[in-house]
Amino acid sequence: MEKIVSLSKRRGFIFQSSDIYGGLSNTWDYGPYGVELKNNLKASWWRSSVYERDDIFGMDAAILMHPKVWEASGHVKNFFDLKSDCKNCKKRFKTEELKDKNKCPECAGVLTESRPFNLMFKTYQGAIEESGNEIYMRPETAQGMFVNFINILDSKHPKLPFGLAQIGKSFRNEITPGNFTFRTREFEQMEIEYFVDPKEADKKLEEWIDYRFNWYLTLGLKKDVLRKRPHQKDELAHYAKACTDIEYNFPFGWSELEGVANRTDFDLKQHTEHSGRDLRYFDDATKERFYPYIIEPSGGVDRSVLAFLVDAYNEEKVRDDTRVVLKLHKDLAPIKVAVLPLLRNRPEIVELAKKITQGLKKEFIAVYDDTGSIGKLYRRQDEVGTLYCVTVDVQTLTDKQVTVRHRDTMQQDRIGIDRLQEYLINKLGTVLKLI
């Protein structure tokens, strides 16, 4: 993990938030490569969750919602962890993580009795800070989709089963954040709410567990670092009938990337009761009105980014040197092509390399770099996972060919400039961008 944290900072993937002020603990900013990696990950999720299916619609709900939403959802009453405070050093602990419930694990001081601590961030809407104006930062994106269920029925008239998909920020005032970006207080979720006939729910849950598990595999994670872990009855959230976590074997142990849950009809019933709007679905064929069950694959963007970074990190011996290379899947790699002039003091070479970069930019994320010797430039691109390096040399000026080097094999091909675009499209396929 130390290597990942250090590479992230050194090369511009992830920085500590508010660094110049000493940092805000457990809060992270994504830098130039981090934001590309994150966007690519989200684009891939969106493609597999929305574009490649006929039964899912995209959504983007607001972070702030009516306070009654969180009463109906059960978050005001049930969304808490038990915490214990040390009377001596004042540190706060999650009770379930304490070996000795009475003694501080850090200074051996006496702990307070364990007390519930609601994980929702509270703030005020409008100019006056009074209890009537209290509002919450959403702790999950899911509720934005449940409360829009009726709007989707009325505007799209879908038949069951169908789903909604959304990517967005969520906030939880976690008692014990940590492990870099794994557990933070502000994070991004990618969630699907899939509405099904209750009779189909068990089958659809299994289908979704497999569908989501396979998504991680298609982006390059191997079966031996991924597993499905069904929840025990006593771990289930208050709304869930069943849940299976998809876990990755991080350097700090097997940990959840995503939960796939059967939320039953809990949410639609609760919102019907609290809002007074009937959120039942009308089945045209049977003329029945009923509450669908909801299957929810809920994953974390930041956790996935971290898993893919950890997984991609490789150190390889190349002659007497060690090269660090991020072997990210081609769809995830922040930069697809870097164009490098072999001699940066030859204006014709520089000019041609820049022209080639401009041409490639129409198709791919391509960059030009001449800030070091060729060896150094290759190493830098390897460290950020750039798939192809295109080198322009003296010979290029006469034979109109460039050298293309592949990141993983370091194999080099000599390609005509006029064929370069086609060559790269064949290798990379279409690159789908979300933004």
Ligand code: ATP
């Ligand atoms: P955990 O048990 O690790 O706290 P959870 O079971 O509470 O997670 P869910 O409520 O199922 O998490 O949220 C769905 C997904 O959102 C998680 O699988 C995870 O990827 C992501 N997530 C939840 N909490 C955080 C957090 N504090 N920081 C980063 N990602 C998070």
